[in-house]
Amino acid sequence: MRVSAKADYAVRAAAELAAADEGPIKGERLAESQDIPLQFLEHILLELKHAGIVRARRGAKGGYWLARPSEEVTIADIVRAVEGPIANVQSAPPESIEYRGNAEHLQEVWIAVRASLRTVLEHVTLADLVSGQLPSEVEALAASPDAWAAR
Amino acid sequence: MRVSAKADYAVRAAAELAAADEGPIKGERLAESQDIPLQFLEHILLELKHAGIVRARRGAKGGYWLARPSEEVTIADIVRAVEGPIANVQSAPPESIEYRGNAEHLQEVWIAVRASLRTVLEHVTLADLVSGQLPSEVEALAASPDAWAAR
DNA sequence: GTGCTCCTGACCAAAACGGTCAGGAAAGTC
DNA sequence: GACTTTCCTGACCGTTTTGGTCAGGAGCAC
Numbered sequence: 001m002r003v004s005a006k007a008d009y010a011v012r013a014a015a016e017l018a019a020a021d022e023g024p025i026k027g028e029r030l031a032e033s034q035d036i037p038l039q040f041l042e043h044i045l046l047e048l049k050h051a052g053i054v055r056a057r058r059g060a061k062g063g064y065w066l067a068r069p070s071e072e073v074t075i076a077d078i079v080r081a082v083e084g085p086i087a088n089v090q091s092a093p094p095e096s097i098e099y100r101g102n103a104e105h106l107q108e109v110w111i112a113v114r115a116s117l118r119t120v121l122e123h124v125t126l127a128d129l130v131s132g133q134l135p136s137e138v139e140a141l142a143a144s145p146d147a148w149a150a151r
Numbered sequence: 152m153r154v155s156a157k158a159d160y161a162v163r164a165a166a167e168l169a170a171a172d173e174g175p176i177k178g179e180r181l182a183e184s185q186d187i188p189l190q191f192l193e194h195i196l197l198e199l200k201h202a203g204i205v206r207a208r209r210g211a212k213g214g215y216w217l218a219r220p221s222e223e224v225t226i227a228d229i230v231r232a233v234e235g236p237i238a239n240v241q242s243a244p245p246e247s248i249e250y251r252g253n254a255e256h257l258q259e260v261w262i263a264v265r266a267s268l269r270t271v272l273e274h275v276t277l278a279d280l281v282s283g284q285l286p287s288e289v290e291a292l293a294a295s296p297d298a299w300a301a302r
Numbered sequence: 303g304t305g306c307t308c309c310t311g312a313c314c315a316a317a318a319c320g321g322t323c324a325g326g327a328a329a330g331t332c
Numbered sequence: 333g334a335c336t337t338t339c340c341t342g343a344c345c346g347t348t349t350t351g352g353t354c355a356g357g358a359g360c361a362c
Contacts, residue, residue, distance in 0.1 A: 001230065001268065003152065003240040003261060005351065012254040019253040026307070033252050040352050046309065058308040059360030075260060079152065085301070089154040090320095095299050101184050102170040103163040105283045108293040109226060109275055110154060112285070115298035116267040117152070124260055132256045134263070142259040147266035148246050150236070156320060177338070191321055197340065209339040210329025 003079075009036045010044050010082045011075055011129075017054065018070035018126035024056070024063025044082060051081035070130065076121035086121065087114035154230075160187045161195050161233045162226055162280075168205065169221035169277035175207070175214025195233060202232035221281065227272035237272065238265035 012034040017025060027045060031038040045064055048054040053073060056064045066073060079086060087110065089097060094110035123135045134142070141147060163185040168176060178196060182189040196215055199205040204224060207215045217224060230237060238261065240248060245261035274286045285293070292298060 001154065001234055001237045003238065005241045008240050011257060015253040015257065034254060037352065056308060060306045061361065062307045083152055086152050087154065089159050090156045093301050095301065102166040102281050103185060105280055105285065106162060106166065108285060109280065111298050112271050112289045112292040113268065115292040115295065116271050117264065120263050120267050129256055129260065130253050134256065134259060138263045141263040141266040144266065147262050150244050150246065188321065207339060211337045212330065213338045
């Protein structure tokens with residue numbers, strides 16, 4: 001139930017790409033502006049490229065840019081590209097698990113967990129993230145002072 | 152963003168304890184009814200005991216039972232007992248992270264992620280799980296056919 | 303051709319995951 | 333008091349994941 005460094009880095013780099021208004025951005029610049037180890041970031045950007053989220057060109061004037069407009073790329077897209085399926089249980093999707101005895105309804109709980117994650121991750125786009133204008137449901141979740149308390 | 156075997160096992164074992172109406176239940180019986188490796192389960196139950204969720208007695212007639220009524224134990228309690236804080240980013244709680252540049256609002260997104268997980272995990276009790284009567288918000292999340300689709 | 307930048311695979315240390323093993327310590331039974 | 337039962341605990345173990353680094357190659361621009 002945690003967010004890996006890789007996913008965090010990936011979203012941050014993508015946010016920088018979303019905010020860039022002109023031409024390809026060099027990996028080095030992304031690494032610097034978000035304080036991410038360059039060589040690790042390059043691997044991450046490669047995964048994003050393979051997932052079709054990012055494009056790249058080499059050589060002088062080369063760099064990275066988003067394959068789609070920032071309004072059409074969600075945080076979920078990016079997290080899935082680098083971490084795989086969201087909310088798997090023991091590396092299997094919850095809908096494929098069969099529970100016995102008194103744990104029978106646990107499947108529905110994990111499904112609900114995944115659904116709740118999706119309502120956040122699939123609705124926040126890179127454009128939202130950069131502008132700070134999060135969808136109202138997400139804003140509502142983050143607005144509660146309770147949400148900021150550790151537990 | 153995944154649920155470990157340990158957390159899954161812990162909740163399943165706790166569900167069996169919640170459903171037991173009389174006396175302590177042996178670890179062996181829990182292991183059998185939920186098909187969990189016994190020795191691994193014993194370690195998990197020990198963690199639950201240290202967290203104050205479960206109690207135990209040794210010897211003949213010994214076994215495990217819930218320290219509190221099943222209506223007062225949430226899935227979140229159990230997951231935290233075995234996995235630690237929910238939705239940490241790079242092993243740090245989201246409220247403690249400072250984001251720079253265009254990723255500034257990412258903190259709110261991770262906070263919202265945690266809040267959404269909490270709305271499910273903190274509201275489903277062991278009693279709910281065993282009876283199958285999940286809280287209406289959770290039921291609503293799990294009811295959508297979309298929630299059951301892999302992605 | 304000469305830089306520049308991305309691309310790729312190999313490698314690496316440390317931690318986490320999912321267990322198993324072996325023995326000790328309480329509680330109950332005879 | 334001996335014996336059995338059951339939990340308690342720490343040590344260990346193989347594999348995978350995490351979070352990187354290193355070294356070189358391939359494409360692009362000039």
